[in-house]
Amino acid sequence: MIRIENLTKQFKKNKAVNNLSLHVKKQEIYGFLGPNGAGKTTTIKILSTLTFPTSGMVFIDKYNVLDNPLQAKKQIGVVHQTLNLDPELTGYENLLIHGLLFNMKIKDIKKNAAEFFEFVELKDVMGAVVKTYSGGMRRRLTIARALIHRPKVLIMDEPTAGLDAFARRKIWGLMKRIRDSGSTIFLTTHYIEEAQYLSDRVGILDKGGLIAEDSPEKLINNFGKIAVEIEGSDGLEVEFFQNRAEAVKFVSTIDKNATIRGANLEDVFIKLTGRRVK
Amino acid sequence: MAQLLAIIFREVLIFKRKFVKQIFSFMVSPLLFLITFGWGFGNEMNVDGVPYINFILPGIIAMASMRQSFALSSEINISRFYWKTFDEIQSAPISNISYTAGEVISGMLRGCLAAVVVMILALIFQIGISINGLFVASLLLNTFIFSSMAVITSMVVKTHAEQGMLNNFLITPMAFLCGTFFPIQHYPLWVGKLIFCLPLTHVSATVRAALLNQKFPYFSLLYMAVFGAVVFIVAVKVIRNAKN
Ligand SMILES: Nc1ncnc2c1ncn2[C@@H]1O[C@H](COP(=O)(O)OP(=O)(O)OP(=O)(O)O)[C@@H](O)[C@H]1O
Numbered sequence A: 001m002i003r004i005e006n007l008t009k010q011f012k013k014n015k016a017v018n019n020l021s022l023h024v025k026k027q028e029i030y031g032f033l034g035p036n037g038a039g040k041t042t043t044i045k046i047l048s049t050l051t052f053p054t055s056g057m058v059f060i061d062k063y064n065v066l067d068n069p070l071q072a073k074k075q076i077g078v079v080h081q082t083l084n085l086d087p088e089l090t091g092y093e094n095l096l097i098h099g100l101l102f103n104m105k106i107k108d109i110k111k112n113a114a115e116f117f118e119f120v121e122l123k124d125v126m127g128a129v130v131k132t133y134s135g136g137m138r139r140r141l142t143i144a145r146a147l148i149h150r151p152k153v154l155i156m157d158e159p160t161a162g163l164d165a166f167a168r169r170k171i172w173g174l175m176k177r178i179r180d181s182g183s184t185i186f187l188t189t190h191y192i193e194e195a196q197y198l199s200d201r202v203g204i205l206d207k208g209g210l211i212a213e214d215s216p217e218k219l220i221n222n223f224g225k226i227a228v229e230i231e232g233s234d235g236l237e238v239e240f241f242q243n244r245a246e247a248v249k250f251v252s253t254i255d256k257n258a259t260i261r262g263a264n265l266e267d268v269f270i271k272l273t274g275r276r277v278k
Numbered sequence B: 001m002a003q004l005l006a007i008i009f010r011e012v013l014i015f016k017r018k019f020v021k022q023i024f025s026f027m028v029s030p031l032l033f034l035i036t037f038g039w040g041f042g043n044e045m046n047v048d049g050v051p052y053i054n055f056i057l058p059g060i061i062a063m064a065s066m067r068q069s070f071a072l073s074s075e076i077n078i079s080r081f082y083w084k085t086f087d088e089i090q091s092a093p094i095s096n097i098s099y100t101a102g103e104v105i106s107g108m109l110r111g112c113l114a115a116v117v118v119m120i121l122a123l124i125f126q127i128g129i130s131i132n133g134l135f136v137a138s139l140l141l142n143t144f145i146f147s148s149m150a151v152i153t154s155m156v157v158k159t160h161a162e163q164g165m166l167n168n169f170l171i172t173p174m175a176f177l178c179g180t181f182f183p184i185q186h187y188p189l190w191v192g193k194l195i196f197c198l199p200l201t202h203v204s205a206t207v208r209a210a211l212l213n214q215k216f217p218y219f220s221l222l223y224m225a226v227f228g229a230v231v232f233i234v235a236v237k238v239i240r241n242a243k244n
């Protein structure tokens, strides 16, 4: 559903995206991970036509985003990293304008708005102006807005940033349901456990290029199912082992506090990008 | 079409939220001019045999509607730089021409509303005006030109502060120099020629002729139509290339 071919975006000094190629399959949740400044938002801006690439091609469904931007944009719903809402308008009016921009009938906008407001728990405040919303409420409104025209492809740049644990889990449930109903989701997040839980596949981006791409399980298994956390001078360091016996043997040889546990995607992420995400 | 309406609807809703404030701000400078030149100078001055207050009222209308339709640029700027809702609109499947037209029409509505406010003030000051088709045509073209220019500048500037500078160095001088307060025949010839190229000069001329029932400068109306068409096309092109 999303095809990125040899995409490069050069800003004056640096290459934000460097010869990136990736394919997102239909009905897949693709977790697009990477440390700060890796180029995730830049890629999403190119996908949603906010920025021209320096070179390369991008397709949404069968439409080339550069040649046929209107058709491509009809397929997508975007949650941008910024909370880009009209603060003077009410929550409902924000959705209404968006629905009209997607050529929806007012009747359908009303129906879908009721459904999504209910889901993101903003039903009581849909008539209040957005400048009275908290950060998390605004975030949830941008999610409802991206969904209201029932896009085939959902592109989300840190949709759960700033949400409390409960709201985040609720959004996870929503995303899985949307995927199961046939949509494709392209998602960035700094919550690696979220990506691990949700993603059918993840791609790890560093300095504008993919350094790993696979299902979370396979990525973890490639490094080792068992992780040993050691308290080092740079904070926690992680070593991988294929089984518990090897891990125990290793721990007995070192003279530091260490914890043995199941490896997770975050361990892999840190190993690959050499930095802890926060 | 629904998309174009969505753009207008959005601007109208935002405007509605601060309606009273806006109307008062529309009134301030026209009111000051009417007081200064209406009450202040009374009937002591005449221009070409017309009482000065009657002479400048069309200028004030031209100026107020120009200013307010151009003020659209600040609105677009705010949504571009602060709220980032311009991003949201750009990721919707709306054509560049629909978006531009939607913004331009909302700017025209703003400008026309400003003109209506001045005319209401004129009634209060008991300045007789007669509205006719040529007046409406002039007003529409005026607001069309300056709304289109507003779209262009709002995309060209890099910060909101730059927009303020443009207002200061471009719009304010034009507001005073383009036949709004005195006939451009009073300029030295070469200055007059320069001023003649500026669109507001023609707006002042057509609005004045229409309101004072003078011989109507059809050339000026044509000039405005051509100028408007050109800036609108440029505006659509600028929107097409408005990427970060
Ligand atoms: N408009 C711009 N002009 C110049 N450089 C830019 C611009 N936008 C982004 N960059 C640079 O491009 C690189 C990638 O930025 P991007 O926003 O895509 O990162 P990201 O992966 O989304 O990071 P984060 O996790 O912090 O959101 C960064 O080095 C950033 O400084």
Ligand SMILES: [Mg+2]
Pocket (backbone or CB within 6 Å): A040, A041, A042, A081, A157
């Ligand atoms: Mg980002």
